[in-house]
Amino acid sequence: MMEQKTTKIYNFQDFRKCRKSKQIDLKIIPNNSINSNDAQKLVSGLAHCTNLKSLVLNLMNNRIESYYASYLGSSLAHCTNLTTLELNLISSSFGNKGLISLSSGLAHCTNLTTFIIKIGSSEINVESASSLGSSLSCWNNLTIFELDLFCNSISDEGTSNLCLGLSKCTKLTTLVLDLSQNKISDLGASSLGTALSKCTKITNLILNLSDNSIHSEGGICLSSGLAHCTDLINFTLNLRRQNSIGQQGESSLGSALSQCTKLRTLTLNLEDNKIGIEGGSSIYSILAHCTNLTSLIINLNDNQIGAQFTQSLDFCQQKLSNLQTLKLHLYKNQINGKGASILASHLACCTNLTILKLDLSYNEINENGLKSLASSLAYFTNLKILELNLMHNIKVLENEEGLLSLNSSLAYCTNISTLMLNLSFARFCLQDVKNLCCALVQCTQLQNLKLNLCLSNFDHQDTQNLSSALAQCNKLQNLELSFYDLNIQDQGVQNLSTGLAQCTNLQTFTIDLGYNLIHHQGISSLSSALLQCNKLRALNLNMNVEESSIATNLAICLANLVNLSFLKLYLYNLSLSGEQYLKAKINKMKRLVINIF
Structure with missing residues (x-):
C-alpha cells in the first residue's frame, strides 16, 4: 500500500490548499496570539477537510479567543473519517468552553484509533473533564490515548467522569495520563483503578499522579485495577510529592505488579510517600516474578525504608539477570553501611547491566558500605554508564579502603563511556585521591565525566593527581568538575x-x-x-x-x-x-x- 503523504503547513493561509489532503500537520509558532482572522481560517478550513484521516495541530502557547476555540469542535465534527488526531493546546487559553465544545464535536469522530491531547495549564475543571469523558465512551476503536491535563482542577468528580468514559475503551493498548496537580484524592484514584480493570489489553501504561492528595486507600484501589493489566510490558507510575500511599498502598502496588509477569520496563516514582521498612521490602519482593525486566527505575527518595529493605533483594537474586538498566534513587532513607553492603551483594547478580545509577545521598553509609558497593562493580563488565551519588554520607571515606576498591573494580569495567561521581562533603586522605584518580585512568573508553567534590576537603595539593588522570583520558568529550x-x-x-x-x-x-x-x-x-x-x-x-x-x-x-x-x-x-x-x-x-x- 502506498504511504499517504503528510501535508505540513505553518500558517493559516495555506489551509485552503489542504481540503483534499488526508494527513495534515499544522504547527503554529508558539508565544503568539491567534487573531480572529486566523482563527476563522482554521475553523472554516477544517470544516471542509472531510477526507481527513490524520491531523496534528500544535497551538501551544498561542492565545485563542474562547469564541473561536468553541468553534474548533464544530469544525472537527465534520471530519468523521479521522483515525489519528493529535492536539497540543498547552497554555493556549483554550479553557472549559473550548474543551466542552471540542469534546462535543469529537464525539462524532467514531473512527478514532489514536487520540493525543495536551491541554495542561488551561484552567480545565470538572465540567469540561466530564465532557471529555462522555466523548471517550464513543470511541470504541481507540487503541492509543494520551491525555496531558497537568496543573488544572478536575478534582475527584472530573476524574471519576473521565474514567467512566475511559472504561469503555476496552481496546486500548497504550494509555498515557498526566493528571498531576489536579486536586485528586482517594476517590479519584479509586475511579482510575476501576477504569484500568476494564482495559485489560493495555501493554504500555504511563500514569503521572504527582502533586495530588492520594493516600493509602487510593493506592490500594489503584493497585487493584492494575492487577488486571496482566499484559503490561512497559509501566511508569509517578506518585511523588504531596501523595502518601504509605506502607499499605505500596504493599498493594507490589502485589499487583507481581501479576504483571510480562513487564520489561518498570519505573516507579514514590518519592516522599511515607513508606517505611515493611513497604520498602515489598516493592523489591515482587521483582522475583518479573523475570523479563530489562529496565528498572525506582525512586524511593525521602522515605524511611532503612537498612533492612535491602534484605528483600534476596527474593529476586538470580532472577534479574536480564536487567540492562538499573536506577535506584534512595536519597535520605536512613541506609547505613550494613544496608549498602547487603544491596551490593545482591546487585552482583545483575551481570548484564549496561546502565547503573545509584543515588544514596544523605544516608549513613560508612567506608565498609562504600567498599562493598565498589567491589560489586567488578561484576558489571558490560557497564557503559555509571552514576554513583554518595553526597553527604557523613561516615563515608574515613579511610582509603573504599576508593581503593573503586579503583580495583573499575579496572574490570573497560566499556564505561559515562561516569558520574558525587562525593561532595567527603573527607579524603591523600591516598583516597590517588585511588580515585587511578580508578579514572582504568576507564579507557571514557567520553563523559562528571565529578562533584564540593565542600569536601579536596584541595590544591590533590589537583596534581587529578590532572595526571585527565591527561590520560584522551577520549573525553564532555567534562564537568564541581569544586x-x-x-x-x-x-x-x-x-x-x-x-x-x-x-x-x-x-x-x-x-x-x-x-x-x-x-x-x-x-x-x-x-x-x-x-x-x-x-x-x-x-x-x-x-x-x-x-x-x-x-x-x-x-x-x-x-x-x-x-x-x-x-x-x-x-x-x-x-x-x-x-x-x-x-x-x-x-x-x-x-x-x-x-x-
Missing part, C-alpha cells in the same frame, strides 16, 4: 590546566570554582589550556575573581575558540571595568548564543 568552596587556589587551577590541555577532544566543559579565590595566574593557565581544546562547543565557568586583567585573558581565549557556540560565565567580584570590557568583547562574537554574568 565549589574548596581550597583550590591558583596552584590548583594551574595543576588542573596541565591535564586539561591534553583533553583535545573536549566538546563541552563545565567547571565550578565558586568560593575559590582565583587570581590572574590561575585564569591565565586555564585560558591557555582551553586554547588547546579547539573542538570546544560549550563552556560554563563559575568562579570568584578580583582582578581586571582576568577579563583580558578570558576575552583572548574565547575569541580563539572558533567552534564555541554556547557560553555561560558566572564571574563573581569582577570589577565593573573588567565586566564591561569582557561583555564588549563577547558581544562581538556573533556565534555565541548565550552570555550570563
Whole structure:
C-alpha cells in the first residue's frame, strides 16, 4: 500500500490548499496570539477537510479567543473519517468552553484509533473533564490515548467522569495520563483503578499522579485495577510529592505488579510517600516474578525504608539477570553501611547491566558500605554508564579502603563511556585521591565525566593527581568538575590546566570554582589550556575573581575558540571595568548564543 503523504503547513493561509489532503500537520509558532482572522481560517478550513484521516495541530502557547476555540469542535465534527488526531493546546487559553465544545464535536469522530491531547495549564475543571469523558465512551476503536491535563482542577468528580468514559475503551493498548496537580484524592484514584480493570489489553501504561492528595486507600484501589493489566510490558507510575500511599498502598502496588509477569520496563516514582521498612521490602519482593525486566527505575527518595529493605533483594537474586538498566534513587532513607553492603551483594547478580545509577545521598553509609558497593562493580563488565551519588554520607571515606576498591573494580569495567561521581562533603586522605584518580585512568573508553567534590576537603595539593588522570583520558568529550568552596587556589587551577590541555577532544566543559579565590595566574593557565581544546562547543565557568586583567585573558581565549557556540560565565567580584570590557568583547562574537554574568 502506498504511504499517504503528510501535508505540513505553518500558517493559516495555506489551509485552503489542504481540503483534499488526508494527513495534515499544522504547527503554529508558539508565544503568539491567534487573531480572529486566523482563527476563522482554521475553523472554516477544517470544516471542509472531510477526507481527513490524520491531523496534528500544535497551538501551544498561542492565545485563542474562547469564541473561536468553541468553534474548533464544530469544525472537527465534520471530519468523521479521522483515525489519528493529535492536539497540543498547552497554555493556549483554550479553557472549559473550548474543551466542552471540542469534546462535543469529537464525539462524532467514531473512527478514532489514536487520540493525543495536551491541554495542561488551561484552567480545565470538572465540567469540561466530564465532557471529555462522555466523548471517550464513543470511541470504541481507540487503541492509543494520551491525555496531558497537568496543573488544572478536575478534582475527584472530573476524574471519576473521565474514567467512566475511559472504561469503555476496552481496546486500548497504550494509555498515557498526566493528571498531576489536579486536586485528586482517594476517590479519584479509586475511579482510575476501576477504569484500568476494564482495559485489560493495555501493554504500555504511563500514569503521572504527582502533586495530588492520594493516600493509602487510593493506592490500594489503584493497585487493584492494575492487577488486571496482566499484559503490561512497559509501566511508569509517578506518585511523588504531596501523595502518601504509605506502607499499605505500596504493599498493594507490589502485589499487583507481581501479576504483571510480562513487564520489561518498570519505573516507579514514590518519592516522599511515607513508606517505611515493611513497604520498602515489598516493592523489591515482587521483582522475583518479573523475570523479563530489562529496565528498572525506582525512586524511593525521602522515605524511611532503612537498612533492612535491602534484605528483600534476596527474593529476586538470580532472577534479574536480564536487567540492562538499573536506577535506584534512595536519597535520605536512613541506609547505613550494613544496608549498602547487603544491596551490593545482591546487585552482583545483575551481570548484564549496561546502565547503573545509584543515588544514596544523605544516608549513613560508612567506608565498609562504600567498599562493598565498589567491589560489586567488578561484576558489571558490560557497564557503559555509571552514576554513583554518595553526597553527604557523613561516615563515608574515613579511610582509603573504599576508593581503593573503586579503583580495583573499575579496572574490570573497560566499556564505561559515562561516569558520574558525587562525593561532595567527603573527607579524603591523600591516598583516597590517588585511588580515585587511578580508578579514572582504568576507564579507557571514557567520553563523559562528571565529578562533584564540593565542600569536601579536596584541595590544591590533590589537583596534581587529578590532572595526571585527565591527561590520560584522551577520549573525553564532555567534562564537568564541581569544586565549589574548596581550597583550590591558583596552584590548583594551574595543576588542573596541565591535564586539561591534553583533553583535545573536549566538546563541552563545565567547571565550578565558586568560593575559590582565583587570581590572574590561575585564569591565565586555564585560558591557555582551553586554547588547546579547539573542538570546544560549550563552556560554563563559575568562579570568584578580583582582578581586571582576568577579563583580558578570558576575552583572548574565547575569541580563539572558533567552534564555541554556547557560553555561560558566572564571574563573581569582577570589577565593573573588567565586566564591561569582557561583555564588549563577547558581544562581538556573533556565534555565541548565550552570555550570563
